[in-house]
Amino acid sequence: xxxxxxxxxxxxxxxxxxxxxxxxxxxxxxxxxxxxxxxxxxxxxxxxxxxxxxxxxxxxxxxxxxxxxxxxxxxxxxxxxxxxxxxxxxxxxxxxxxxxxxxxxxxxxxxxxxxxxxxxxxxxxxxxxxxxxxxxxxxxxxxxxxxxxxxxxxxxxxxxxxxxxxxxxxxxxxxxxxxxxxxxxxxxxxxxxxxxxxxxxxxxxxxxxxxxxxxxxxxxxxxxxxxxxxxxxxxxxxxxxxxxxxxxxxxxxxxxxxxxxxxxxxxxxxxxxxxxxxxxxxxxxxxxxxxxxxxxxxxxxxxxxxxxxxxxxxxxxxxxxxxxxxxxxxxxxxxxxxxxxxxxxxxxxx
Numbered sequence: 001x002x003x004x005x006x007x008x009x010x011x012x013x014x015x016x017x018x019x020x021x022x023x024x025x026x027x028x029x030x031x032x033x034x035x036x037x038x039x040x041x042x043x044x045x046x047x048x049x050x051x052x053x054x055x056x057x058x059x060x061x062x063x064x065x066x067x068x069x070x071x072x073x074x075x076x077x078x079x080x081x082x083x084x085x086x087x088x089x090x091x092x093x094x095x096x097x098x099x100x101x102x103x104x105x106x107x108x109x110x111x112x113x114x115x116x117x118x119x120x121x122x123x124x125x126x127x128x129x130x131x132x133x134x135x136x137x138x139x140x141x142x143x144x145x146x147x148x149x150x151x152x153x154x155x156x157x158x159x160x161x162x163x164x165x166x167x168x169x170x171x172x173x174x175x176x177x178x179x180x181x182x183x184x185x186x187x188x189x190x191x192x193x194x195x196x197x198x199x200x201x202x203x204x205x206x207x208x209x210x211x212x213x214x215x216x217x218x219x220x221x222x223x224x225x226x227x228x229x230x231x232x233x234x235x236x237x238x239x240x241x242x243x244x245x246x247x248x249x250x251x252x253x254x255x256x257x258x259x260x261x262x263x264x265x266x267x268x269x270x271x272x273x274x275x276x277x278x279x280x281x282x283x284x285x286x287x288x289x290x291x292x293x294x295x296x297x298x299x300x301x302x303x304x305x306x307x308x309x310x311x312x313x314x315x316x317x318x319x320x321x322x323x324x325x326x327x328x329x330x331x332x333x334x335x336x337x338x339x340x341x342x343x344x345x346x347x348x349x350x
Contacts (some may be wrong), residue, residue, distance in 0.1 A: 007258050010213045014046030066092040066120075073321040077134055078118065081213065082141045087117050096255065097121040098230055102140040104149045116144055122330055123259055125318035127229050127266055128222075133317045135222035142209035148202040158194035199291035206346065215300045216302045221310040223302075227295045228276035230265045233259070235275070251342055254335045277307050 021039050025032045041062055068075045070144040074092060079085045099121050104114035124133065143149055172179035211219040237258045253261075265271065276295070283294045290296075299307065318327050
């Protein structure tokens with residue numbers, strides 16, 4: 001609930017220690033003076049935590065923005081599904097992930113209204129159809145409607161406020177950073193565990209809320225298609241790419257180029273359904289390190305005890321929701337970003 005302000009009890013604890021330390025100054029002068037370096041570091045870390053409340057970096061990413069002129073159909077779907085839609089406080093982005101997400105950014109100590117950003121991966125548009133994309137957006141809208149992004153944002157802000165201290169006071173180089181890391185380590189480990197557990201619960205709640213809007217069958221179909229698509233991408237695109245990158249002296253084809261060349265195989269209904277069934281059979285019943293529940297749990301949450309038979313993927317959503325020129329431009333931008341990052345790895349491996 002408190003978000004970044006949850007660091008204040010730690011600041012208060014440090015202030016209490018300082019008060020006790022000063023009270024002991026007259027009676028235990030030698031001991032107090034001997035512990036002065038430690039106390040000064042504790043106070044410095046507390047001040048850094050307090051200042052971190054104001055200077056937590058904003059999480060609004062302004063890169064790869066999809067304006068309404070570029071993707072009017074995606075904006076229209078979002079507007080239709082989001083009862084709280086307010087365009088001045090909404091941004092739509094794209095990235096290279098086979099995924100979609102939604103988040104909010106708050107600045108100026110988190111006291112002003114949030115700005116909501118939805119990110120839709122270009123591979124989702126390349127592989128899935130408009131039906132599945134609509135269900136996916138409904139799921140992300142449900143996160144916002146149920147205020148999951150606010151709760152997750154609060155935890156994230158707390159983590160970032162704490163990490164600000166370790167960023168400016170390196171634990172490997174400063175005494176202040178070492179003391180702060182010692183004091184914060186257990187807290188951060190606990191918060192990270194809670195963050196992952198909360199995220200898994202939120203995913204199930206968002207699926208139920210979206211199913212009330214789209215229907216359980218549509219939501220189950222999108223879950224199966226995404227799980228199968230992710231498995232096919234690992235098999236046909238990313239595993240061969242990792243092999244090609246080993247010892248490479250020049251850059252291989254980009255992930256998006258490989259997806260385009262294997263698109264028919266990735267979208268093949270029988271292979272995709274088999275991949276989803278294999279994923280469902282092999283994944284653990286509960287993964288404490290994951291932010292998402294397993295497919296079996298997600299489907300059971302919608303009332304499916306077994307993997308449901310789903311309709312094949314229809315026409316790619318990218319052809320329905322983006323113009324050909326826009327699709328080529330977005331893919332070219334992502335390819336350029338990947339080459340820039342991969343070039344560094346090739347140089348390092350070489």
